[in-house]
Each structure stands twice: as C-alpha cells, then as structure tokens.
Amino acid sequence: MHGPVDSLLTSGQLAARPCFQLGTISIDPGTRTVSGPGGSVQLEPRVMQVLVSLADAEGAVVTRDLLFARCWGNVYVGDDSLNRAVAGVRRALASVEASFSVDTVPRTGYRLTGDGLGQAAAGEVEPGTGRASWSRRALLAGGLSLGAAAGVAWWAGNRPTPDPADALLARAQQSLRTGTAEGQRKAIALLDEAVKRSPGNANAWGQLALAVARVDEHVFARPVTSAAKVDDAAQRALSLDPGNADAAAARIIALPYYGSWLPVERQFEQFLARHTDHPYARDSYSFMLGAVGRMKESARMRLSLASDDLYDAQLQYRSIYCHWFLGQITEADQAAQRAFDMWPRFAPVWFARLWLLNGTGRTDRALEQIENERGHPDLPPPMLAALRSAHRAALSGDPAVVAATTKQVLGGVRASVSAVVNAFMLLQMMKSLDAAFGLAEAYYLERGPVIAALNWRPGQPFVPDQRRRKTNMLFTPLGVPMQQDSRFLPLMRDIGLQDYWDQRGVSPDFLAQPVR
Template sequence: MLKVRDLASRSDFTEGTLRVSPSRRIIAGPAGQTSLEPRIMQVLLLLLDASETVVTRNQLFDECWGGAIVGDDSINRAIGRLRRVLTQVAPGAVDIETIPRTGYRLILRAAETPFCAAEPVTADEKIARSSWSRRRLLGGGLALAAAGGAAIWQAGESKEDLAAQLITESDAIARAGKQESTTQALALLRRAVAVSPNNAQAWGALALAVARSEHPSLAQTTSPTLDVERAAQRALRLDPANADAKAALAIAIPYYGDWLSAERRFDAVLAQHPRHLATIDAKAFLMAATGRPRESSEVRLRYLSGEPFDVRLHYRQIYAHWMLDRIAEADQISGRAMEMFPRHPGVWFGRLWLLASTGRIERALALVDDAYGRPPLPASTVASLRAGLIAALSRDRSEIDAAVRQVMAGVQRSVNGVVNAIMLFNIMGATDAAFDLADAYYLERGPILAAMQWRPGQPRVPDVRGRKTNMLFTPNAATMQRDPRFLPLMRKIGLVSYWRQRGITPDFLRR
C-alpha cells in the first residue's frame, strides 16, 4: 500500500458519494468540490484506507506528520477542518466519529443524491459565505454569546459541527497573534460552549485559551484561575481524558517561587499526553525561567518547526537559537517572523534583543526608530528603549546614568517595563541598577517600586507565569551571573532550593 504522504502517486478514486483526487488535492461530492491542504488530504486518505475501522492518534502522527513532535491540537485542527469540508461537499453522507482516548473512525453513509460531476457551487464558496455570515453575527452579538445566547446555526448544520468550526476559527485567530486576537478567540470559544454545552473539546479549548492568556479581559471581574477551573472541570466531567483541560489546570497556576510543583504538574500531563504542545511549551518556558535556557531551547527546536504559522510558538525560535549561540539561524528566523507577523510584540522584541545583545546596537536603534514597523508601544516605552540603546552605544557614564533614571521611571507603570529595564541595564553595563531593580521586583525591597501586574496599554508578550526570571539567564546577563550578589538573589527567590531538589546545575554555573 502506498504511504498516505505520497499524494502524487495516488490515483483518483470514488468512495461512496466522494470523488477524491490525491495528486491534485481535490475532494468532490454532491454539493460541490474544494481543494485540501496536503496534510488534511493525508488524514482523509488514512481514514478512508482504514475502511471504517478506528485510526489511532499515534497512527495519524506517524503517517501524516512523519512522527514529528507536534501537539494534540495539530490533529484536532486537522480533524476539525476535514469535518467542515466533508459537511460542505457531502452533507449527511460522511461522519468522522471520535473514539475517546483512542482516535477516529470515518463512517460512510448511502446518500439519496449520488455523486455528480456538476459543480454548482464550490465548497470553498460555501465556507466563505458561512464564515462571513458567522462573523457578522458574532461581530454584532458577542454580548449575547457571552451571556449564553440562543444557538444560531445554518439549516442542516448540527450544533457539534458549528462548535467544531468555532473552535477551529478561534484557534486560527489566536495563532495569527493580532492585537485583538485574545478577545476574539475567547469569544468564539464561549460561543462554542453556548451552542454545544456538552462538548468536552469546546470546554477544554476554552479552559486552555484562558490559561494561556496573560490577561483575558480588561473588564474581568472574576479570577482567571477560577474561570480556567470551571471550564476545565466541565470538560473533564464530559471526557476524563481531555488533554486541554488537564493542561489548563497545570498551566493556570503562577509558578514564581514554586518551580518544583509546576514542573511536576506539567510532567503529570505529559505522562498521559506526551505530544500536548501547549504543555511542552509551558515546560520549556519553565526550564528557561529556572536557569536552563539551553535545555529549553533544544526542547523547543524539536517541536516548534512543526508549527510555522502559530506566532505564539514561532517567535520562541528566535530566543532558542540565540540561547544556543546560533546567531545566523536566529537572524533568519527573526527576519522571516517579522515578515509573517508584522508588528507583533513578541516577534519585534525578539528581534530587538537579538540585535542589541549581539553587538548590533545601531540596528536595534533603527528598529526602535521605525515607527511604521514597530508594534503600538506606549511613547514612554519607546523613549526608554531609545535612551538605553543610545547609552549602550556611547558607553558614556553620564548618558548611562541618565538612561537608568529614565528607564527606572517607567518600571512602575508596566511589568514589561521591568523586563525591558533588566535587559537594557545588562546591555548598557549598568549592573548595579539591574540588581537594585531585581531586589524591588522579586523581593519587594529598597526604594524602587516595580510593577507586578499588567497595565492597560501595555503590549503583551504571552509568556508570563507570575514574575518573570528568564531574562536573568540570557547571554547578555553574564555579568550579573558572575557578580557575587547573584547567587544570594537566586537563594532568596527559591531557585537554589529548586536546583538542589531537582539535582540539576543551571547553565551559568556549568560555565
């Protein structure tokens, strides 16, 4: 039997009411035809080849992803897209049955309308019309959806089908990383659970989306952790094996100062769902935040390449290559990411710190001065970045002192101001200022008051799990790490105890 990945070698065939052309990646049915992405076509072929027997998730990973390390959500997206297309081209004739904790089975039914070569309306056109109509309804009725409004779906489309489409659309919006994406993605998921309240996948996706969001709502009146717990527990009552719900419960709890408990939570999820991408990513960030940036980067590079269109994961590659001293690769990734996701804060800051920390301060300064290309940063942030880079370039003591005062003035307004300040102080060589700020931020000591929470207007980089420590372990923090004040700081924030309990040596001590 030909491998499903060999699309060009597969002949066209008819199965029930479907006409499939693997080489051209076209599927047709009584209601029209459409083209499929290569991987979606591979998933369809594997399900068809199974002749209505169950295809496990591991088989899907091995056959369609070539065994690459990708998350369970990759399969969820593929199945969701395939269900949507099959509903459009052959409504009522084909189902994809989910077998909990196992996999999927494709079911073919005899249809009243036989296959017809005529193509009155393509499925792509129908999908586009459906999406446009749904966007219009959502745009005008998010308040209704948030309150659990009435179910609205097209004739012939089940609640489960609509929920699956809403989950897919939410994921696509979140992956694009636009400024308003968090609010839009969460609104779609809330709509999905309102439409299909017994849908475990929808509740799990909602729990995970809230858990991964740094600040789900400016008008939030309840704790995000409680929101995560409610949605996750609902998902687990419906499906005790729901991976997203388990991951959400593990990720939602801030882990600053409680590193070991967090790692054990992530490991417990990965023991049952070793390919769950959000959990792998969360654990990789924990590694970086606990002094293991090289191990974190190696883990990330094993799975990030499989998700090139997810900005939440894509820009991590910039840091991963930088931590491994692969500057040429980091430059290529950052340049590509800037083109794919223009003005995204995570991508832009990744490019900025890469340039500034590898001796290319003039280029970093040009990036800051490019008002068209940078994200919508507050004017005070732009001014602080510019002052710090100019001081780093000149190495003039008076300019460094002036820049320190300007940067310090901004740390009370924004938690990202703290992260930026420590990065800038290390680039400028203002080590004393870096330790003064660290005492204020981590230990709440000294005359400086550092922001601990997100502030309105602050551009979000969705990595935070409590107070950040990852910037203390970047290559440009080497001077801090060699300073006799560094290990006492690590002891006070609990990292020395964590290293002892785990029996590990952080990267900076290895050097």
C-alpha cells in the same frame, strides 16, 4: 483508492500526491491545503496524514493501530497524539463546510461518512483547475449506484446531526494562532458561544479552559479572567470526558510557579508522561524551564514545537529566542526574517529581533530597527523613548549618558510589568549592574528603594510570557554580566532558585562547565 492504506505515509509521499476531490471539498496533500464552500485551511503535517489515510480507505473503517502505523511509523506517542490529529481533521472539515465528517467507531477506529464520498476514489483534481478527472474505478462504481440507492437513502435519514460547536471550535483555533490580543479575545468569545450552544461537548469546554489559561498566562493588559473560569471550564470538560487533555493541561498552565517551581514542574512531568505531544503543555513547560535557568533545554523543546506549525505566530516568534539561546545566530536571523515577513507588526516578533541584535553585538542595527517608525508596532511613547535612549547610551559608552539613561529607564518601572521586563534587558545591555540588581531586589523580593509594578494594568503594552514575576530575562545571553557578578548567586538563593536546583539535582546553564 489513492494509496495503500497499510503502508507508512511519509512527508515525501504526501508532497508527491496530486490534488483530489472528496465530496464537496478538494484536498492538496502537497501544500496540506483543504478547500471547500466555507473557505480554505492549511493543516499540520500529521493532521493531513490522518485525513489522507481516511480518504484512502474510501469510507471503510481505519483502525487506530493502522493510523499509528501509517502516520507515526509505529513510534509510540500515546493515544492523545491520534486524538488531537483526528480533532484537527474534524475542525478542518467543519471550517471548510465539508459534506462529510469523521465518524468514531468505538474501540476500533475511524471512518469518513457523509455525502459525496464516492468521489474520493473518482476524482484526482487537475492542479489549478479544481476539476476532477474521473477514474476507471468511479465509472465501474456507477453500475452499483442504483442497487445502493435504498441503502444510501436510509443512511442519509439516520446520520448524526453535526455538532453546532464544531465550526466555532475551528474558527477559535484560527484566531488563537494569530497570537494577537484581538485574536485571543475573539477566540474566547467563540468558545464561550460554543459551550453555550453545545454544553455537552467536552472538547469545547476543554478548549475554552485551555484558551483562557494561555491568554491569562501571556496576558497583555490585566488578567482577562480569573483562575476560577479556567477551573470551572476544565471541571465541566473532565466531568464529560475524564481523559480530556486540554482541560487537564489548562489547570497546570494556570498555576503561578514563581517560588513553587518544583511542585509545578512535577505536575507538568506527570501530565506529559500521559500526553506526550500536547503542544501547549509542552510550550508552557519549556518556558518554565527557561525561568529556572535551563535555557538550552527549554530552547530545544520549543524548537521542536515551532517546526510543527509554521503558521502559529506564538510558536514561531519564540523560535528566534531559541536559536539565539543555543548560539545558532544565523538560524535565529533567518527565523526573525521569516517572522517579519509573515507578521510585520507583531510586537513579540519585533522585540525578539531587537534583543537578538543586542545580544549578538549589533546594537547599532537594533537602534536602526527602533528608528524605523513605519516598521515597529504600536508602542507607548515613553517605552519607545526609553528604548531609543538606552541603545544610544550603550553605543556611546559615555558614563554620564549611561547614568542619565539608567535613571530614565528606572523611572518607568512603576508604570507596568512590561516596563520592568524591558528595563532588565536594557540595564543589562548598558551594563548598569547596580541598577539591575536594585530592580531585581524590588521586583522579586520587594526590597530596597525602587518600586516596581507587580500587577498588570489597563493600557500597558502586550509583552508575552512575562506575568507572575518571570525570571527568564535573568538567564538570556544579555544577562551574562549579572550572572558573573558576586551578587547573583545570593539573589538566586533569596528568591528560592538555589533550593530548586539543589532539590531537583540540576544546574542552570550559567553554572555548567564548558565542554572540553
């Protein structure tokens, strides 16, 4: 045994654990890495805690209560947290092609079952070698091997066949974490194949529903699927497992909430009361909080998510905005640099840093970022030209230059929703408030002379989080001049946000009184 199975397993204890061999795989708790014939994967901290706890039990059953005590310190987080962590262990084992799996013991807990588990106690791997250093317990166990041979042979002939969907689910999760359009398409294709191979797998159907809902939420071209596909996959999952959290979350995430903020928020709250730690429901809910002007609350929730998975591109780029909205500029700069180092040409990271620089009085540095042709993602020439012109106009302060650039920026808003989103930010940056309010009238209320795109079209660039007439860009620090304008509150009343604030009994950040 590598550690006591009845004590709290902290992050520090994980870091101090040496590498060890378990069947055909090696586990490094310090780096949270699992390696096997199928490759290597890095686990989230909680998933590694659960895996190590199961390994420490050496094939014995570990109760759910004991896992909660050891991995969560008996802090109440709900059954879904443990279910997701165990699912993470299973995906990791399938991904690296482990010779064993996690077996559910109904109404009790979990245990590891499969080939080579006798090596769990035997082998602590010498760091950097991959070789097990056999312990005294392993040598003693050798004396029992002949007597146990018949039992092992019986078990090997009766163990359950691995679900053919498991490896596909693991690969889909890896693809989704990239945050790219290609990764999202690949993930959905893998999940479509998973439900085809294993139509009775509730997890596969639930993950398909969730993946489609999230891709459609952060769509990069046109909605890639209809809401019907989300609902169909979710219904299949829930018919197999009425408690499937991914399926229930997908149905809420797929709801457009412009003009229906309060009913959708109540659905999020009811879901999260049951599934406290569901990361993607929390992420979508936090973005909705930003859409109703509760930016600081949104940022705090999203930062807690980003700290859970440092390798998820979608969670990490959002942390740049979160620190910015909370006034933590040094931390925002550090988050931007880390994200650039990991995903150097990922458009959401590039834009997050651009708006951060603009919103903190560093428009000159933002222009440098635009001028660095090798350092920016593949953007359409008209968008790049508008970005460049607007930054130059803002730096010049020349009213004639600003007026000409404002006309240029507005000239692109008919082409795509992403151009509308960028236009809001650029007009606010240049303090072209008349144009910004004119665009708001067009985009949110379909009034006035400006024609703004309301639907995604093929070929437009990927700007996450901005479909369905999002309002978040009105509440960033760049939007302060609009928020302080006498026209802003009437606009909020006309689009329905004033009613939401009154009915919900909350105030948006821009109306909150400063703390004295």
